[in-house]
Amino acid sequence: xxxxxxxxxxxxxxxxxxxxxxxxxxxxxxxxxxxxxxxxxxxxxxxxxxxxxxxxxxxxxxxxxxxxxxxxxxxxxxxxxxxxxxxxxxxxxxxxxxxxxxxxxxxxxxxxxxxxxxxxxxxxxxxxxxxxxxxxxxxxxxxxxxxxxxxxxxxxxxxxxxxxxxxxxxxxxxxxxxxxxxxxxxxxxxxxxxxxxxxxxxxxxxxxxxxxxxxxxxxxxxxxxxxxxxxxxxxxxxxxxxxxxxxxxxxxxxxxxxxxxxxxxxxxxxxxxxxxxxxxxxxxxxxxxxxxxxxxxxxxxxxxxxxxxxxxxxxxxxxxxxxxxxxxxxxxxxxxxxxxxxxxxxxxxxxxxxxxxxxxxxxxxxxxxxxxxxxxxxxxxxxxxxxxxxxxxxxxxxxxxxxxxxxxxxxxxxxxxxxxxxxxxxxxxxxxxxxxxxxxxxxxxxxxxxxxxxxxxxxxxxxxxxxxxxxxxxxxxxxxxxxxxxxxxxxxxxxxxxxxxxxxxxxxxxxxxxxxxxxxxxxxxxxxxxxxxxxxxxxxxxxx
RNA sequence: GCGCCCGUAGCUCAGUGGAUAGAGCGCUGCCCUCCGGAGGCAGAAGUCGCAGGUUCGAAUCCUGCCGGGCGCGCCA
Numbered sequence: 001x002x003x004x005x006x007x008x009x010x011x012x013x014x015x016x017x018x019x020x021x022x023x024x025x026x027x028x029x030x031x032x033x034x035x036x037x038x039x040x041x042x043x044x045x046x047x048x049x050x051x052x053x054x055x056x057x058x059x060x061x062x063x064x065x066x067x068x069x070x071x072x073x074x075x076x077x078x079x080x081x082x083x084x085x086x087x088x089x090x091x092x093x094x095x096x097x098x099x100x101x102x103x104x105x106x107x108x109x110x111x112x113x114x115x116x117x118x119x120x121x122x123x124x125x126x127x128x129x130x131x132x133x134x135x136x137x138x139x140x141x142x143x144x145x146x147x148x149x150x151x152x153x154x155x156x157x158x159x160x161x162x163x164x165x166x167x168x169x170x171x172x173x174x175x176x177x178x179x180x181x182x183x184x185x186x187x188x189x190x191x192x193x194x195x196x197x198x199x200x201x202x203x204x205x206x207x208x209x210x211x212x213x214x215x216x217x218x219x220x221x222x223x224x225x226x227x228x229x230x231x232x233x234x235x236x237x238x239x240x241x242x243x244x245x246x247x248x249x250x251x252x253x254x255x256x257x258x259x260x261x262x263x264x265x266x267x268x269x270x271x272x273x274x275x276x277x278x279x280x281x282x283x284x285x286x287x288x289x290x291x292x293x294x295x296x297x298x299x300x301x302x303x304x305x306x307x308x309x310x311x312x313x314x315x316x317x318x319x320x321x322x323x324x325x326x327x328x329x330x331x332x333x334x335x336x337x338x339x340x341x342x343x344x345x346x347x348x349x350x351x352x353x354x355x356x357x358x359x360x361x362x363x364x365x366x367x368x369x370x371x372x373x374x375x376x377x378x379x380x381x382x383x384x385x386x387x388x389x390x391x392x393x394x395x396x397x398x399x400x401x402x403x404x405x406x407x408x409x410x411x412x413x414x415x416x417x418x419x420x421x422x423x424x425x426x427x428x429x430x431x432x433x434x435x436x437x438x439x440x441x442x443x444x445x446x447x448x449x450x451x452x453x454x455x456x457x458x459x460x461x462x463x464x465x466x467x468x469x470x471x472x473x474x475x476x477x478x479x480x481x482x483x484x485x486x487x488x489x490x491x492x493x494x495x496x497x498x499x500x501x502x503x504x505x506x507x508x509x510x511x512x513x514x515x516x517x518x519x520x521x522x523x524x525x526x527x528x529x530x531x532x533x534x535x536x537x538x539x540x541x542x543x544x
Numbered sequence: 545g546c547g548c549c550c551g552u553a554g555c556u557c558a559g560u561g562g563a564u565a566g567a568g569c570g571c572u573g574c575c576c577u578c579c580g581g582a583g584g585c586a587g588a589a590g591u592c593g594c595a596g597g598u599u600c601g602a603a604u605c606c607u608g609c610c611g612g613g614c615g616c617g618c619c620a
Contacts, residue, residue: 030561037563047562050600060600086563087601131620173620275618286547286616293618300620328548329615352549354613359556395568396557399549401613403556408569413582417568420582427580434579479560487558487567494567497584506579544582 006109007470008102009033012044016090019070020048023063024055033092035464039457042083042091043464050088060088096455099463100448100517106467107444107524114469114531116158123159124311125151127322128234128241129166132226133177133195134374136233139324141377142356142402145393145537147322148239149482152535157477162316163241166307169223170247171300178219185218186211197374233377237386238537250306256298259306259341260291268340278305280336289333301330305337312343320349320480322398328352351480354401356393365406384409387538391418394536395486417490421529422541424493427500428526429542435506435519443519451514458498462521465495466528473535482536489532496525 013033020028031048049064056063061084068082068090078098083091106113127147130140151161168174177200180190184204190196203222207213227244234240250256260276263269268279274294278301281288291302311319323330331350338348358365358375380389388409395417396402414420432440455463468488476484505522508515530540 034562037565041563045563050562053600089563168620171620273618277618290618295618297618299618303620325549325614327615327620331548331615352614354549400557401550405556405569415569416582420568423580423582427583431579483558490567500579501584504579508579544580 006106006113007467008098008105009044009467009471012092015074016046016048016067016071016092019067019074020052022070023067024052026055028052028055035468036089036091041085041089042093043460044092044094045085046090046092049084049090053088064088064090096460097449099455099460100451102467103463103517103521103524104448107520111527113524113527114473115156116470116474119158121159121317122162122315123151123154123318123320124162124164124314124316125154125320125322126164126166126311128230128239129168129323130230131168131173132223132230133173134197134226135199136230136377138358138375138377138380138404139353139356141237141380141389142393143322143324143353144234144237144239144377145390146353146398146482149390149394149485149536150320150322150480152537153473153476153482153485156473156535159477162243164311165241165244167223167227167244167246167248168300169220170251170303174219174223175215177222178215178217181207181218181222182213182215185213236381237377237390245307245310247303247307250303250310251298255306255310256302259309260302262309263291263305263337263340266340266342278333278337278340280333280340283336283339285332285336301333301337304334305341308334308338308348309341312341312347318347318349320351322351322353325352325354349480351398353398356402356404359403359405360407387422388416388418390537391421391486394482397481397483417486418538419544421489421493421533422539423544424496425526425529425533425540426542426544428496428522428529431500431505431522432519432526440519440523443516444523446516446520448514448517448520451517453512453514455517456502458495458502459518459521462492462495462499462525465492466521466524469528469531472532476535485532485535489529489536492525492529492532496522496529499525 016033017028017031020031028048028051031046031051033044033046036042036045046067049067050060052063052067053060064084068084071090071092072079072082075098078095078101080093080095082093085091125147128136128140128143130136130143136144148163151163154161176191176194180194180196180200181204183190183194184201185207190200203225204218206225207218207221231244260269263278268282269291270277270279275290276292277288278291279288289301290299291305292298308319331352334350335345335348339345377389384392384406392404392409393402408416409418412419414423435443472484472488476482499521503518504511504513505515505518508518533540
């Protein structure tokens, strides 16, 4: 049955699908097992009969009856009973034997549990990419947490992942940055459109900038220092990149010219009023875009096309870009350019990250700022810590504005979801310490299926929850939805609390209960919480 | 004006075709002879923005409208 795999729910789904195939003569697309909304609808519920009904031309409930019979035959004693319900659901009530075997299988997988089979697909995820003209802000912090967590989840889902930060070290912004440093070095105010943060004067000091250094030199040196600082802030936030890709490389290697030549060859380029244009309107954009300005300079857009071409040439199956909300007007033209280059539109995903509002008791707040007018990621971490910052930033989907409640995030109590989850983990650790290593190992090597006592509701609920991890990871990866893991981790913690309330673990044997089963379940709940938190980049403490 | 995103409980949000729509916060009430009370249980609270449509079935898909956010440079 399911004992040889680390995804017992999937195996069960396979049994139902096989039965549906026999009945319908053809595979049923979209059939799945889901957790029913109410406990009296069983442990798992299949929508297969409703999908099968049109194929076999029978009422869904009749199909469900026949499917139920076959599933019952296939599962034998692991199934308690099936019920047909509602519009044609097949509800499965599983026997305790199934729960024991399933838990045993999950526990036997140890650290591999929740790690999905390799897909061979190579992903390049580009995120943060904040201009290297200032420290990392809270908004960029959300990009960092989210992008990094997505990468962790993609890896768990079996994909190969490369993390990349695109450094805009060219162009007018950078020059203005250099001019601002130079002004400070001369004891002057930066230009009106320059960078006015306190860190600029600090950079001027650290560079030992003489009054006659050029803005371009100062810009280059300033960018290098900023990249180092950004890197350090991100490292502190547990975010590491495989590569910082400099825009400068594209200019130096003639990559922009060759991208432009390729576009020209493919017939998408024209000249107008001394500028070179890309005809993006033919590919879904609302206006054509300039690639090279009339002054001969390439636009940021041209460099970005060259960058994406470079990524594609490196042989990735999937490019994921995470951009700020202020860049969403840019999506159409980059997609158009991507298609102009002849690439599969689905291979490039452009995701937009919405803004972060810092909130305290319902009011927008101004934090005390280390760097003048900018609220930096470091300021936030100093205030609420890395774990709370990451967890809170990951609780929401990327396309919704985030209200981050600082008061709640600071709170070290059960009201704070990150503490609630970490507390559950620490509490299980404490229980297992009390049991002792040797006793825990003994429990893990016991054959749970040989036991006979009835499981209680909260034990069964926790087993089911723990078994959901592989599917949760798969869905989070597919939908680019790290926030699902925050919900899941909280659910596990909650189900553990119910289990713990109802069932004594250490000393269960004295009451005649199955202590091996309970210890194994506690171990597995702890692993699953730790795994979920790891995918979020949040620590799972043994003690608090 | 055009484009994209959002509109679900008092608040912040989950829920990408299925059953009586969920969680956290807040609110009300209850539970500490028990492995961590940094805990648990129960309750009140919803015209899923509005109106049509598709479907056996719609918070979910389509169309229109209303409200909010963001974007619409030979800036990056």
